[in-house]
Amino acid sequence: MNWNLRRTAVLLATTTAMLAAAPAWAQKVLQLPIRTDGPKSLDPVVGSTTYDNMACAQMYETLLVYKYSDPYTLEPLLLAEMPTSEDNGKTWRFRLKDGVFFHDDECFPGGKGRQVVTEDVFYSLKRIFDKNNELKNEWLLKDTIEGLDKYAAEQNAAIDAGGDFDYDGQVSGFRKIDDYEFEIVLQQPVYRFLYVLAMFQTSIVPREAVEYYGDRFAFNPVGTGPFVLDEWIPKKSLTADANPNYHEVLYPAEDEWSRDDRRNRLHRAAGQAVPFVDRIEFTMFVEDQPMWLRFQSGDIGLTQVPAEYFEQAFDGRTKRLLPETRQRGVRHEIVPLLDFIFRGFNMEDELLGGYTPEKRALRQAIHLAIDLDEFSETFYQGNTIQYDGPIPPRLQGHPEGGDGPVSYRGPNLQLARQKLAEAGYPDGEGLPPIKFYTSRGGNNAEQVEMMKRQLAEVNINLQPELVDFSTLIEFTNNKKAPMFGFAWSSDYPDAENNLALFYSPNESPGSNHYNYKRPEFDALYEQILTMEPSPERTAIYEQMRDMVIEDTPYIGSMARTRYYLINEWLLNAKPTERYYSWFKFLDVDDSKR
Amino acid sequence: MWSYVVRRLLYNIPVYLGIILLVMASLRVNDPVTAFLGKNATEESYLAIQQNFGLDRPFIVQYFDRVWNIVTFDFSATSWEQKRPIGELVADAVPATAMITVPALVITAGISILIGLVCSFFRGRWIDKTLMLLAVLGMSISFLVYIIVGQYFFGYQFGGDGGILPFDIEGYDVRLSKLSFWLGSPFEAIGTWMRFCGLPVLISVIVAMGYDTRFYRAVMVEETGRDYITTARAKGATSTKIMFVHMLKNAMIPIITRVMISLPFLIVGSILLEVFFSIPGMGRTLIGAINAKDFPVVEYMSALFAAVVILTVILTDVLYAVVDPRVRLS
Numbered sequence: 001m002n003w004n005l006r007r008t009a010v011l012l013a014t015t016t017a018m019l020a021a022a023p024a025w026a027q028k029v030l031q032l033p034i035r036t037d038g039p040k041s042l043d044p045v046v047g048s049t050t051y052d053n054m055a056c057a058q059m060y061e062t063l064l065v066y067k068y069s070d071p072y073t074l075e076p077l078l079l080a081e082m083p084t085s086e087d088n089g090k091t092w093r094f095r096l097k098d099g100v101f102f103h104d105d106e107c108f109p110g111g112k113g114r115q116v117v118t119e120d121v122f123y124s125l126k127r128i129f130d131k132n133n134e135l136k137n138e139w140l141l142k143d144t145i146e147g148l149d150k151y152a153a154e155q156n157a158a159i160d161a162g163g164d165f166d167y168d169g170q171v172s173g174f175r176k177i178d179d180y181e182f183e184i185v186l187q188q189p190v191y192r193f194l195y196v197l198a199m200f201q202t203s204i205v206p207r208e209a210v211e212y213y214g215d216r217f218a219f220n221p222v223g224t225g226p227f228v229l230d231e232w233i234p235k236k237s238l239t240a241d242a243n244p245n246y247h248e249v250l251y252p253a254e255d256e257w258s259r260d261d262r263r264n265r266l267h268r269a270a271g272q273a274v275p276f277v278d279r280i281e282f283t284m285f286v287e288d289q290p291m292w293l294r295f296q297s298g299d300i301g302l303t304q305v306p307a308e309y310f311e312q313a314f315d316g317r318t319k320r321l322l323p324e325t326r327q328r329g330v331r332h333e334i335v336p337l338l339d340f341i342f343r344g345f346n347m348e349d350e351l352l353g354g355y356t357p358e359k360r361a362l363r364q365a366i367h368l369a370i371d372l373d374e375f376s377e378t379f380y381q382g383n384t385i386q387y388d389g390p391i392p393p394r395l396q397g398h399p400e401g402g403d404g405p406v407s408y409r410g411p412n413l414q415l416a417r418q419k420l421a422e423a424g425y426p427d428g429e430g431l432p433p434i435k436f437y438t439s440r441g442g443n444n445a446e447q448v449e450m451m452k453r454q455l456a457e458v459n460i461n462l463q464p465e466l467v468d469f470s471t472l473i474e475f476t477n478n479k480k481a482p483m484f485g486f487a488w489s490s491d492y493p494d495a496e497n498n499l500a501l502f503y504s505p506n507e508s509p510g511s512n513h514y515n516y517k518r519p520e521f522d523a524l525y526e527q528i529l530t531m532e533p534s535p536e537r538t539a540i541y542e543q544m545r546d547m548v549i550e551d552t553p554y555i556g557s558m559a560r561t562r563y564y565l566i567n568e569w570l571l572n573a574k575p576t577e578r579y580y581s582w583f584k585f586l587d588v589d590d591s592k593r
Numbered sequence: 594m595w596s597y598v599v600r601r602l603l604y605n606i607p608v609y610l611g612i613i614l615l616v617m618a619s620l621r622v623n624d625p626v627t628a629f630l631g632k633n634a635t636e637e638s639y640l641a642i643q644q645n646f647g648l649d650r651p652f653i654v655q656y657f658d659r660v661w662n663i664v665t666f667d668f669s670a671t672s673w674e675q676k677r678p679i680g681e682l683v684a685d686a687v688p689a690t691a692m693i694t695v696p697a698l699v700i701t702a703g704i705s706i707l708i709g710l711v712c713s714f715f716r717g718r719w720i721d722k723t724l725m726l727l728a729v730l731g732m733s734i735s736f737l738v739y740i741i742v743g744q745y746f747f748g749y750q751f752g753g754d755g756g757i758l759p760f761d762i763e764g765y766d767v768r769l770s771k772l773s774f775w776l777g778s779p780f781e782a783i784g785t786w787m788r789f790c791g792l793p794v795l796i797s798v799i800v801a802m803g804y805d806t807r808f809y810r811a812v813m814v815e816e817t818g819r820d821y822i823t824t825a826r827a828k829g830a831t832s833t834k835i836m837f838v839h840m841l842k843n844a845m846i847p848i849i850t851r852v853m854i855s856l857p858f859l860i861v862g863s864i865l866l867e868v869f870f871s872i873p874g875m876g877r878t879l880i881g882a883i884n885a886k887d888f889p890v891v892e893y894m895s896a897l898f899a900a901v902v903i904l905t906v907i908l909t910d911v912l913y914a915v916v917d918p919r920v921r922l923s
Contacts, residue, residue, distance in 0.1 A: 037881060039876075040674055040675060040676075041675075041676055048632060130642040131637070131644075132640050132645070134629070134638065134641055134645060135635070135637055135638035135641045135642075136629075136630065136634075136638060138635065138637070138638060138644075139632075139634075139635060139638075156637075156641075198898060214741035215671070215676070218676050219676075231766060233685075233873060233875050234675055234677070234873070235877060235881065236767075236871055236872075236873040239895030243686060283871065284871065285871065286762075286868045286871070287868055287869050287879075289741060289744060289745075289869065290762050290869060290871065291749065291765040291869070293744065293749040293762045294744065294762055294763070296749065297749060297753055297754075297762065299753075301760075423627075468884050469628075470625075470627075470884065470886045471623060471628075471882070473628050474623055474624055474625075474627040474628060476640075477627040477630065477634065478624065478627065491632070500633075506633060509627060509630055509634040509635070509636075509639060510633050510634055510635060511632055511633040540781050567720070
């Protein structure tokens with residue numbers, strides 16, 4: 001072989017190798033963190049955590065979803081248009097979007113995913129009520145759809161008798177018009193119903209997959225989502241490839257974005273079909289340091305800013321990005337959370353509970369001795385909003401400026417002492433130590449010390465019990481914790497979700513861990529359930545809020561503001577924690593890695 | 594010897610059953626069901642989960658059911674939290690843990706014995722003092738500090754893609770858990786192992802060496818005063834021969850004890866290392882299960898650990914007899 005021939009052969013071989021490798025180079029891969037050990041299940045019906053949501057939302061889809069440009073407003077996802085009602089919200093009519101197919105999977109004949117039809121919606125909603133699925137999420141639709149509770153009770157009784165849950169059974173509230181149109185009849189108009197249809201637990205799943213995979217369905221997700229699961233290594237990583245048959249979902253139009261968003265060039269992909277990346281890779285981080293270092297290395301696209309690293313990226317006083325961070329092309333987004341962080345009282349506790357003026361005065365005294373601002377500055381870098389009542393900022397019923405007409409937010413030690421005296425414990429005399437249960441995670445040990453010191457200033461002796469989170473839940477669910485530290489993140493952007501925490505039928509083990517019981521409050525809650533947003537409804541929200549503030553079943557409230565950092569190579573990122581199917585809008589620019 | 598082994602195994606049956614009973618009873622002091630309820634639990638969901646978990650059955654039924662499954666090696670019970678068969682969880686986690694613990698044990702034991710020999714040979718001289726000072730220093734620093742500093746400098750500053758060190762900040766390649774990967778592409782396997790497991794192993798070795806070196810030095814120092822060493826010297830044996838043939842052989846009993854005690858921990862792994870380096874091993878699985886009140890996983894893993902401890906103790910006795918002909922098993 002002469003020299004030229006050899007050179008040509010080498011060139012050809014190299015070119016062939018490069019061409020063969022080209023698809024791998026061209027592939028756009030998006031790497032993201034999950035800040036815990038990740039999801040517990042990929043079956044939406046048994047999921048309940050943020051991380052279950054984060055994972056499921058890539059593979060599954062709901063009928064409705066929040067807008068990427070405005071995560072407080074719903075829009076159709078698997079529907080052709082928003083559902084309509086002609087009888088004030090009792091009957092809702094739905095039309096499925098044409099051309100939505102399930103992922104290709106061996107559970108389907110020929111391995112080809114079929115189109116989503118009406119029966120899939122009914123089947124998916126029925127699954128929530130199947131006791132084999134642990135009924136974790138039945139509260140979402142309990143007492144909501146006509147005939148569904150009765151049907152579920154019959155089917156679950158059949159399971160107890162050794163039979164099966166018959167998914168072919170009829171539910172009067174599910175009315176099929178044709179394969180793509182249907183109606184859902186509610187027991188009474190319930191405003192939150194549409195929000196529930198945007199929650200990941202109501203994602204649409206194909207019956208074939210559930211039956212084909214059985215117990216392994218949680219590891220073999222088959223949905224309509226923008227990504228198809230490649231591999232899930234629990235507690236380590238989850239990878240998914242772009243769904244080649246994904247239905248047409250377009251990036252929000254330019255005029256939907258605010259001026260700030262446009263400055264961040266979030267409108268650059270307006271009108272384009274998503275997803276933009278070929279593959280998405282999640283890594284679970286139980287500890288913050290490896291996640292932080294991975295972000296600094298540019299290996300992951302974005303990260304929440306852990307409290308202990310805040311001043312490595314931001315000026316602690318001005319909360320602005322440090323110049324050296326900005327120079328690396330990193331930008332940030334501030335995400336206000338619909339948080340209600342509180343320390344609750346068990347209203348059935350002999351010492352702290354009760355509704356007499358003395359009992360109320362004791363709880364108010366404790367509340368008045370606590371300085372939430374000091375907590376915010378010390379433990380949250382001041383990145384929280386303190387407010388009165390249980391309704392977080394941005395929701396109707398939240399008091400203007402955070403200050404309600406009634407307030408026991410401290411520190412007001414003089415008034416605290418006065419209230420203690422009213423409660424029958426002048427200067428704290430005769431007041432037994434108060435047991436306070438909280439989880440031992442994060443900086444809770446330090447927070448408890450601060451709380452102890454603040455209360456000691458009015459001679460209240462706090463006895464903290466730091467337990468693991470599951471024990472904390474056990475103690476609150478069993479009404480064994482006189483006082484407890486918790487937080488509630490709103491499931492949907494309506495204060496009704498927060499006010500439900502004080503509705504007596506929701507008492508422990510339900511979400512009313514305070515075991516707060518006021519018939520007047522319950523009556524108002526039942527009234528607002530059916531009301532559409534209106535000044536009248538907001539007025540009732542405010543009335544309920546002030547009632548709760550006066551009774552003081554908790555010390556609060558705080559809402560966190562989350563800071564996100566975004567590497568230069570990650571495009572279109574506008575993080576939100578309202579929902580998690582927005583990863584499909586993200587894009588990567590590998591030239592900037 | 595075999596009759597001794599069989600007898601010891603039989604003696605340990607009640608101990609083993611007692612361990613399982615103790616673990617199951619102590620776990621059930623708390624109610625696990627509430628930990629698995631959703632945000633807005635109802636009485637129905639409580640009962641449904643209790644029934645699904647089999648906790649509605651009497652304790653004694655649960656106990657015998659579990660014991661039967663364990664003694665018949667039936668690991669098909671499902672994790673409450675992860676909804677996976679426990680056999681699968683263990684099969685995934687053990688190799689990942691072993692990727693760290695086995696090399697760490699071998700390297701630590703090898704280096705520590707060598708340093709122990711050197712220190713005892715040069716007892717009281719500068720080399721002994723320096724090595725012991727380093728050992729004490731190594732022991733005095735928290736494991737967590739090694740991890741955080743190691744991860745920052747060796748993984749982030751000098752490691753990663755394009756770094757001068759072959760280590761990554763965190764992660765694990767599941768191919769490492771497969772024998773086919775090691776046999777099929779041994780060089781790639783070693784490189785991958787070095788990338789993800791090299792740093793955790795290095796940290797593990799540094800921390801453990803402090804303790805082990807001091808222990809082995811003490812053992813060796815005791816041996817240097819024995820008559821057989823003087824005899825060997827009188828007969829003109831070289832220092833190397835005295836150290837590596839005579840001393841080492843006679844110090845084998847405490848060495849075996851030390852190494853064998855560590856064996857059960859090869860399976861349990863290091864929780865801190867696995868958490869910080871995102872290694873899906875046994876330590877992380879166990880601590881996750883304890884925190885989540887995932888009783889089946891805790892029970893099976895405790896049973897597995899207890900079995901390994903019992904077998905290790907018996908094996909240690911057998912090894913004593915193998916290395917020291919004066920020991921008779923009876």
